[in-house]
Amino acid sequence: MTAASLVVNEIKGYHRFIKFLILLVAVAAVASMARFVFGLGPTTNLNDTYPWGLWISFDVVTAVPLAAGAFTLGAIVHCFHIKKLEPLVRPAIVTGFLGYSLVCIGLLLDLGQPHKGWHVMRYWNLHSPMFEVSMCVMAYTTVLLLEFLSPVTEKFGWYLPMRVLRWLEMPLVILAAAISTLHQSSLGTFFLIAVDKLHNLWYNPLLPLLFWVSAICSGMCIIIVEATACHKWMGQPNEGVLLRTLAKTLPWTLALYIALRVYSLLVLSNGPFFDQPVLTLLFGLELGFGFILPFFMFTQQSVRNDDRRRVIAALLVVFGLILNRFNVSMFGMMDPNQIYYPSLIESLVTIGIIAAHILFFVLIAKYFPIFEHxxxxxxxxxxxxxxxxxxxxxxxxxxxxxxxxxxxxxx
Amino acid sequence: MSKVDTSKQKAFLIDMTKCTGCRGCQVACKQWNQLEAEKTEFFSGEGYQNPPAMSEYTFTRIKFRDYQKNGQNEFAFYKEMCMHCEDPACASVCPVGAFEKTAEGPVVYKADRCIGCRFCMIACPFGVPKYEWSKGLPLVKKCTGCYERVVEGLQPACATACPTAITYGNRDEMIKIAEERLAKHPDKYIHKVYGKEEAGGTSVIYLTSLPFDELGFKPVTLRPLPGYTWQALRMVPAAFLTVGGGLSALSWITHRKDRLKKEREEEAATAGEPKEDK
Structure with missing residues (x-):
């Protein structure tokens, strides 16, 4: 059998769902080619009023905090030394690595001059939050790659690199947390420049801090969601006992977030707050259902100990985070007379990016020892x-x- | 951003009460910058102005506003263009520093650096930078302040073409003239020099007879915009060191505790062994 037919046979053996994901990714690849052939204008709904759309709001501003599980858990396990949570670390690192790699791809698609992306490293502008985030994302993707190489070296039995990587483990964990702190918060700094553009419900000088704290909350919730999903659909052992421990920290981080949010609204922001009913509704949904409700749920032991209710609470936080990032980067800056909605090609690309994430996670889990740690x-x-x-x-x-x-x- | 010597800086003084709406400035701008014509229709935007908005092909444009004065229909005008801020938001947010506030006044754009991230468009409080949406690899387009002309001692194309309203010269002088006009004809003008303090001061200064917001002037903060992000960004090194150092210290403590515990256990085990032997 040739190598190609081996690969074909291997793919034929995959589950229907995996094949469907491959199709979605292929469609997105074609759609992103269309963006380069026909230009950003004809293929997207972006224009001079809405220079940033779905690709920035989801693929960058939302995807980065959703991939925050790796650094959060790394710090919890290795720095706070709660070693029993270690089995969760590797899947989180794989998620983080995939997440950041796809952020890079999404960002390159959105750039007008992707071939000049490396200019960020040549012409430094320390005053630009975008410079800060680009440098951090590049650095952190490298760190995640090194962390992800551990299971790869194990798989192939490369002892020397494995030894080097294990020796580097602690420095990498600390570096990961420090770099993540910078760029998770700097994503919030992006919108500090949008004075008089971003609605008062979201614009306040604490935005960077709020972005960082909510990224930590959502990072942990993504780990809960992911471990539960791996147990349900990928036949992995139930990590419920570990998730229970992880869930114990969530009431604290969520409480901190809610407190900071209330403080920033009451003390640091100026009204009017509730002048646009749609934004008021979005704000209520985000803070109420996305943060306050799961906070109360996670304070209950019965919720933390129940696999189903725990994952529901975690999903609520994920929902709250996604809505928050969209509120800040899209809805809160929208002109009511000219509504932006993503075009078909924009949507297909973003769906493909999400599909690629799940697809690559499943495939990596299939071929590399990420659950056996x-x-x-x-x-x-x-x-x-x-x-x-x-x-x-x-x-x-x-x-x-x-x-x-x-x-x-x-x- | 780095502050430049303001004494040499040139500025536009645009007295809207003297504007006749001839749009010679629009034509001169297109000619000098060799910008393509736009296919437009009458009343495609608000009012009589054409094209409906600034774009990759239109760096400046006269906005029309009709109003009634003493029962007569009157027109008021507003010239839209890059404001050439003293401390520009576009220059501060650009990751590759593609915008620069020159010593002569104009804020210039270096296309060879630009990566096309469009952060400048989000940041600009006046909505000036526009994008080449029609192109596969688009760049940003905006009023150049006719930098090439200004460094050669000429005036910008629009200022040269304008028969009535635009005065071009040193910024301090332009502000002085504006204030003199306000003092001389307090009944004619709204008592405000727009651009003296807006967004920390701009190199385009306006006088009008109608309230500024009615003409479509954007209400902007008086604080230079780069300060809004810098107050957070300046904490980046401290945050990096705090988190990195804090976690390093924490790991050292937790790992040491772990090691000591293990040593004690081992000691207890070895201390127990000889007893068993006896």
């Missing part, structure tokens, strides 16, 4: 006994302390 079963001493513990050995290294890595040769 349970510390109890991983031997960190390298390279002689790789990954599998010799059950009959009984040395002190293999005595598993529950919830603790066996031995840490890397710190």
């Amino acid at each position: 349970h510390p109890e079963t991983v031997d960190y001493s390298l390279p002689d006994r790789f990954r599998k513990i010799d059950g009959g050995k009984g040395s002190e290294e293999t005595v598993p302390v529950v919830g603790q890595p066996v031995a840490e040769t890397n710190d």
Whole structure:
């Protein structure tokens, strides 16, 4: 059999849903070609009134906080040293890596001069939030790639790079958190320049801080959603016990977000607030259903301990975050006389990007050891006994302390 | 952004009460910048103005507003163009620094740097930068302030063409003339020099007889816009060091605690062993 027919046979064996995702991604690839052939004007609904549309609002401003799980969980597990959550880290890193790679693709499609994208590295403008975000996204995608390479080196048994990567693990985790703090907040800084354009319900000087805190909340909620989905549809073990622990931190972060939000509205913003009924409704939906309701849900032990209700609360936060980013970057700046809505091609590309995320996640999970990273079963001493513990050995290294890595040769 | 020496800066003083609506400025601008004509229809926008808005082909345009004075129909005009801010928002948000406030006054755009992110269009409080929506690899277009003419000692094309309303010269002088006119004819003008303080000061200064908002002037903050983002961005190094340093310290503490615990356990185990031997 040739290599090509091997690949074809492999794909034939996939689930119908995966094939459907491949179709969506292919359609999006064709649609994005159309953007270059026919230009931004004819293929999108963007114009001089709405220079930014769905691609910036979703593919960049929303996708970045949705991929925040990797740095949040990395910090929780490795810095706050809650080691029992470690099995969740690798899927989160894969999600983050895919998320950021797709952000880069979305951004390149949206740029008028994508071939000059590298100019950001040549002509620095330290006063530009866009410069800040571009540099951080590039740096962080690299960090995520290095973190993601761990399971790849394990898969192929490349011992030397694996050893280097494990030695780098802690610096990378800290770097990831620091870089993420910068660009998650700087996405909020984008809209500080939109004085007199962004509606008072969202415009306030705390926007960067609010973006950062809400990114942390949504990052953790995405991990809950993702782990629950992997259990339900990908036959992975139920991580409910771990998610329960993770969910315990959410009332605190959500409370912090709500408090900051109320403070910024009451103290730092100037009215009028409720002059546009549609915006008032969107604001109420976002804050009420997206943050306050899940806050009360997560305070209840019965919700945190129940797989179904926990994931519903997490999905509410994800909804709240998406709506918040759209409110800030799109709805809150809209001119009621000239409404923007995405064109077919814009929508197909964004749907394709979401589909690509799920598709690549499933495929990576299929071929690389991202779910098998349970510390109890991983031997960190390298390279002689790789990954599998010799059950009959009984040395002190293999005595598993529950919830603790066996031995840490890397710190 | 870096402040430039303002003494040399030139500015437009546009007295709308003297504008006759001939639109010679529009034509001169198209000619000098070699901009394509736009296919337009009458009344495609609000009022009599044509084209309906500034665009990639139209850097300046006269807006018409009809109103009644003593039972007579009258026209008021407003010349729309780049305001050439003292501290421009477009220059501060551009990730590659494609905009520059020159010492002569005009804010110039360097097309060879531009990556086409359109942040300048979001940031500009006057809605000036426009995009080449028709192109596959579009760039930004806006009034150049006729920089090439100004450095050669000429006046901008529109100022040269205008028979009545535009005066061009040193900014300080233009403001002085504007204030003198206000003092001389307080009944003729709205008592305000638009552009003296708007967005931190602009190099285009207006006098009108009708309220500014009625003519379509945008209400803008008096604070230079770059300050709004800089107050957050200046904290970036501190945030990086705080989060990085804080988490490093935290990890060191938690890992040390873990190691000590393990050592104690090992000690307890080795201390226990000899007893068992006896």
